[in-house]
């Protein structure tokens with residue numbers, strides 16, 4: 001028997017085995033009805049995202065980030081040519097489109113690495129001992145060690161040093177991968193990882209121990225997240241490795257649940273007391289992160305802050321379009337307001353209480369692009385956080401497998417084999433290039449508009465195309481009051497010195 005015949009016999013034998021298995025199994029009707037060939041359906045379902053991404057979809061079709069958006073991040077991160085030729089392939093007059101209005105006399109600044117610090121001092125509101133002015137208006141959003149690999153966290157942390165920005169730890173505590181010198185915002189989620197005693201209750205001693213060894217510049221209490229608001233999270237037992245258990249302060253190999261709400265407070269007054277207790281004990285600025293749902297909470301918070309002059313130094317608003325490592329589909333699709341709508345509602349409440357100049361407002365939800373970021377600044381943001389865009393910069397291909405632990409690029413996985421491919425030193429440079437490139441493009445937009453800093457962009461400079469094809473100011477579109485006098489005089493003076 002020749003070699004070719006042998007191969008044919010082996011293949012035929014294998015097909016016979018698969019076909020017999022398909023006919024006898026009872027779980028999948030499609031395989032029972034169409035033995036062998038029915039597997040194509042599963043193969044196509046599995047490869048569908050990649051096929052669409054690389055072959056079928058056009059430049060603006062994919063979600064959450066289309067090909068143009070990803071290409072811009074990749075090129076910026078690799079310091080390749082980030083330009084696009086021939087003109088836009090977008091329909092530039094569709095309702096909802098942002099129009100940035102340039103000046104006839106643009107400002108001039110040829111710096112390729114612009115210094116764009118926050119217009120406001122973080123913690124000035126609460127007179128915190130360690131109040132500071134963040135050096136970068138673009139910072140890395142909270143993504144925990146657990147949802148991201150240790151190497152990805154290391155790349156982001158080292159990248160944040162190079163880019164001079166802050167690195168938010170996410171809710172999984174501070175791991176060794178966060179300790180490469182990048183300045184941190186330590187996030188306390190409902191699981192209290194890094195701040196809990198053995199019973200799972202909040203512990204100030206644990207918090208102090210967690211932040212002691214690291215350059216923690218601020219603390220963020222996470223109430224909710226845009227992609228999964230109102231529910232907690234679960235880390236399956238098999239993902240609770242010794243390292244993760246140690247970082248989170250939980251037993252190894254036992255499933256970890258984050259409850260839907262914090263156990264240390266259950267109303268606005270309790271939240272304010274919790275914020276003040278942490279700020280007093282640590283001296284750090286303390287803020288909150290939330291997606292926007294029921295509005296009474298924000299009205300109550302702004303009222304109580306106005307009356308007592310106590311409460312969070314910063315408010316991070318996450319849009320419903322935000323990302324996550326894993327969430328039920330309906331929570332990602334249908335719960336909470338999209339960023340601009342939610343942010344505008346909250347900002348206006350604080351504006352009406354006269355607190356908008358004192359509190360720092362941070363936004364997240366696909367704001368890692370110059371146009372979406374500028375629109376966020378026009379609405380009142382002082383800084384933007386970038387999550388998935390920073391993941392793209394370190395190699396993420398939007399495979400959307402974060403929830404399976406099988407991320408092919410080693411970014412969102414705990415598999416040592418998959419993470420092995422991610423070189424944290426190379427990728428740290430890419431993360432930094434991306435953050436710096438984004439800052440530079442924001443700066444260029446500001447110059448086109450005729451100002452030197454995104455917090456100085458006048459309200460008339462950004463409009464939205466409405467449903468009848470006309471335009472309205474972005475503030476009017478989102479129901480915001482005037483942005484005049486958005487900053488204190490001393491902050492404007494500071495920006496004018498840049």
Ligand SMILES: Cc1cc2nc3c(=O)[nH]c(=O)nc-3n(C[C@H](O)[C@H](O)[C@H](O)COP(=O)(O)O)c2cc1C
Pocket residue numbers: 141142143144147148169170171172187222224225226289318319321322323324325364365366367368385386387388389402412
């Ligand atoms: C893999 C992954 C993990 C995340 N983990 C956290 C987290 O631990 N805490 C948190 O507040 N947000 C978390 N987020 C949400 C991001 O911080 C961010 O708010 C959201 O993705 C919107 O920003 P983006 O559109 O730039 O990604 C996570 C997002 C992703 C994609």
